[in-house]
Amino acid sequence: MADLSWQALAPARQRADLSMAALFIRYVGLGGVASSAQLAAHFASGGPLSEMEHDVAVQAINERFLELHDPERLPYQTA
Amino acid sequence: MTRQDGVVEAGGSDNDGSARWAEQRDDEAESREVDADQRERQIDARERVLDRWEREIAARAAALNMLDDVEEENRERARLRRTRERARRRDEAEVRRDAAIERDIRRAQRTERADGARSSSGADDVKTPTACARLAASLQSDPPLEQVLGLILAAGVEAVAECAAGSVALISEGRLQTAASTASWAADLDAAQLELDGGPLPSAADGGMVVTTDLTGDERWPQLAALPDTKAARSVISVGLIVAGTGTGVLTLYANVGGQFGQQALRIGDLLAAHAAAALGRTHERLTYDAQAEAWQHALASRDAIGQAKGILMEQRSLTADEAFRLLRDTSQRLNVKLRVIAEQVVAERRLPDA
Numbered sequence: 212m213a214d215l216s217w218q219a220l221a222p223a224r225q226r227a228d229l230s231m232a233a234l235f236i237r238y239v240g241l242g243g244v245a246s247s248a249q250l251a252a253h254f255a256s257g258g259p260l261s262e263m264e265h266d267v268a269v270q271a272i273n274e275r276f277l278e279l280h281d282p283e284r285l286p287y288q289t290a
Numbered sequence: 291m292t293r294q295d296g297v298v299e300a301g302g303s304d305n306d307g308s309a310r311w312a313e314q315r316d317d318e319a320e321s322r323e324v325d326a327d328q329r330e331r332q333i334d335a336r337e338r339v340l341d342r343w344e345r346e347i348a349a350r351a352a353a354l355n356m357l358d359d360v361e362e363e364n365r366e367r368a369r370l371r372r373t374r375e376r377a378r379r380r381d382e383a384e385v386r387r388d389a390a391i392e393r394d395i396r397r398a399q400r401t402e403r404a405d406g407a408r409s410s411s412g413a414d415d416v417k418t419p420t421a422c423a424r425l426a427a428s429l430q431s432d433p434p435l436e437q438v439l440g441l442i443l444a445a446g447v448e449a450v451a452e453c454a455a456g457s458v459a460l461i462s463e464g465r466l467q468t469a470a471s472t473a474s475w476a477a478d479l480d481a482a483q484l485e486l487d488g489g490p491l492p493s494a495a496d497g498g499m500v501v502t503t504d505l506t507g508d509e510r511w512p513q514l515a516a517l518p519d520t521k522a523a524r525s526v527i528s529v530g531l532i533v534a535g536t537g538t539g540v541l542t543l544y545a546n547v548g549g550q551f552g553q554q555a556l557r558i559g560d561l562l563a564a565h566a567a568a569a570l571g572r573t574h575e576r577l578t579y580d581a582q583a584e585a586w587q588h589a590l591a592s593r594d595a596i597g598q599a600k601g602i603l604m605e606q607r608s609l610t611a612d613e614a615f616r617l618l619r620d621t622s623q624r625l626n627v628k629l630r631v632i633a634e635q636v637v638a639e640r641r642l643p644d645a
Contacts, residue, residue, distance in 0.1 A: 240589030
């Protein structure tokens with residue numbers, strides 16, 4: 212079955228009050244290596260992104276939830 | 291007889307045609323220069339995007355150890371070339387601005403000659419371009435926003451005969467507040483309108499121009515009838531200031547009691563608001579740039595610490611880079627602490643923090 216975990220990213224990004232530009236900066240800060248276009252495509256339509264890079268983006272959103280004292284956390288793809 | 295730029299402009303009735311020709315020539319020059327400015331702004335914007343992309347690619351290549359020295363040297367040379375080109379275009383734009391100021395002054399002089407015995411309203415025709423020319427000259431040094439707003443309002447009071455005072459209110463902490471005014475009573479009238487949520491000022495907040503000839507008697511805002519009779523002003527023009535499609539403030543001109551704003555004043559109000567919006571746009575751009583630069587600096591420092599921590603864990607525990615990241619990530623989640631903080635502890639203590 213196709214992995215649809217990307218679909219959770221965009222709504223979570225909005226709940227975390229992060230623009231795509233702000234998210235990309237945080238993603239690079241955590242060691243992400245995909246381009247901003249690749250990241251945007253992954254968020255918008257599940258464009259190709261390795262599980263590792265997906266998880267770095269998840270980490271960026273989860274850290275924003277942490278800043279907002281919001282208990283919500285997105286699950287990671289890799290164990 | 292006056293000669294300017296090789297053009298004869300005489301003061302007799304026979305020479306109305308030559309004055310008209312000079313006016314037309316100045317209008318054409320202005321239109322050409324507006325086009326040139328616009329073209330160059332587009333080129334600048336394109337090149338800034340190109341620079342950003344290149345830096346992004348270089349940063350990623352460096353992170354992946356794929357940076358080719360020769361390629362990077364070529365990119366750096368291209369970036370320098372673009373920077374030099376931008377500086378040249380800025381110099382040219384400055385020359386064009388100087389020419390525009392000279393044209394404004396020439397127009398004022400032509401109007402003065404053509405209208406020897408002016409009525410008091412005719413005098414505004416001369417005061418307006420002169421005030422605007424002075425304003426444009428002051429703005430060349432790109433002063434701070436508060437100063438720019440003061441200059442704009444001073445030009446308004448000077449250029450509009452009926453105008454007794456002016457103010458600019460800006461959105462700060464989610465609500466409009468007076469940021470500059472030429473008289474304390476103007477700031478008080480701003481505050482009263484905002485507090486009672488009625489009047490031209492709050493009504494113009496989303497853009498456009500709102501005018502009244504009787505601030506306390508206008509049936510659109512019955513709540514203002516409770517205001518004590520405003521000794522200083524009844525007629526008011528408020529113009530919304532729109533930056534990047536969003537209402538960011540309102541410029542207001544207050545007329546003397548008994549004075550009503552004419553068509554000329556409405557036009558000047560629009561002109562001043564355009565200046566104020568441009569100044570706000572520049573400030574907004576600068577603040578956005580500063581905030582982004584700070585965010586990138588923070589991100590790069592974080593990336594560096596995480597890279598070092600991964601290296602330590604990879605060596606100590608014979609892990610791959612991805613495994614080391616997952617270990618840091620899981621520790622971060624378990625302790626509810628940012629990954630960067632965990633990484634800094636690993637770098638400082640050469641071990642993962644205790645649970």
